[in-house]
Amino acid sequence: MAPVNLDCSDLAQLGSFDEASIISLLHKRYDANRIYTRVNSMLLAVNPYCELGLYIPTVQALYGKLAEETEPPPHAFGIAAEAQRGLLAGSSQSILVTGESGAGKTETCRRVLQYLSGTDANAPAGSASGPTSNLMAEVTRTNCVLECFGNARTAMNDNSSRFGKFLILGYDSTARLLGASISTYLLEKTRVVHHAAGERTFHIFYALLLGLSPSEMHELRLDLPPHETPTGASILDAFRFT
Known part of the structure; x- marks a missing residue:
């Protein structure tokens, strides 16, 4: 595998266009918080799962x-x-x-x-x-x-x-x-x-439950708040709407 240049922002410009070189370049760019790389007219993105101040x-x-x-x-x-x-x-x-x-x-x-x-x-x-x-x-x-x-x-x-x-x-x-x-x-x-176990149904059902009062939850036999259900909390709980 030929050495890859971190500043190479287009895979089409790689000197050696093989799997190892592509993975190496994407890995190095990802480590440098450069999550976007071009492939000619296409854009390849690697999800960082965190905020990087790019927007x-x-x-x-x-x-x-x-x-x-x-x-x-x-x-x-x-x-x-x-x-x-x-x-x-x-x-x-x-x-x-x-x-x-x-x-x-x-x-x-x-x-x-x-x-x-x-x-x-x-x-x-x-x-x-x-x-x-x-x-x-x-x-x-x-x-x-x-x-x-x-x-x-x-x-x-x-x-x-x-x-x-x-x-x-x-x-x-x-x-x-x-x-x-x-x-x-x-x-x-x-x-x-x-x-599947560890997953959830659609966000809307949990959002609706968040609007219920404790008495309404009890009346519907939903004694546990949505964020305490066995499947756990998700990204779309109250903070997305306040």
């Missing part, structure tokens, strides 16, 4: 300012910025997010929407204005509702999506958002009545 406003503004001048480090914001530039060039854009359970697909989609909601094709990068921003904010807020009804704790992920989502954003010729359509599919319906 703060200054970073978001960086990708809006540098996108046309130079290539910034690989990032979900960079993919969103490229798609936005493609829209301005008059070309429809598609972003496919795929990976194993716990890979970070839900979070990646959230960050792409974060970038798009914080920028406007007709305004300076990093700014937001008028109805476009309000509409995108509404689209972004649907994540919370969909995750509540369609996500659950699994052995691999505390906030695992148990369904697929297809989001269409409609823009005019100036890349200003006009509307959105969300379709869901392949919901794991059996999780309502059965799930």
Whole structure:
């Protein structure tokens, strides 16, 4: 295996394109908190399972300012910025997010929407204005509702999506958002009545229980609060809604 350069941010540029070299580079970048690596036009992300400060406003503004001048480090914001530039060039854009359970697909989609909601094709990068921003904010807020009804704790992920989502954003010729359509599919319906040991059913049931008073819990013979149930607490308990 040839030595790998930590600064190599594109697997397509590796001198030796073999499994050992790829794993070595991804491992070294991960240890340096560089969780994003390009594969030509694709973006590969390794879930760090912790906050790294990669999505703060200054970073978001960086990708809006540098996108046309130079290539910034690989990032979900960079993919969103490229798609936005493609829209301005008059070309429809598609972003496919795929990976194993716990890979970070839900979070990646959230960050792409974060970038798009914080920028406007007709305004300076990093700014937001008028109805476009309000509409995108509404689209972004649907994540919370969909995750509540369609996500659950699994052995691999505390906030695992148990369904697929297809989001269409409609823009005019100036890349200003006009509307959105969300379709869901392949919901794991059996999780309502059965799930593996150590896992949970959908978040919505625990969220509903958190709204009950002690007397109502007792009346329903639910003497244990949700966070004390045998399956344990999950990522979507009270702090997500306060």
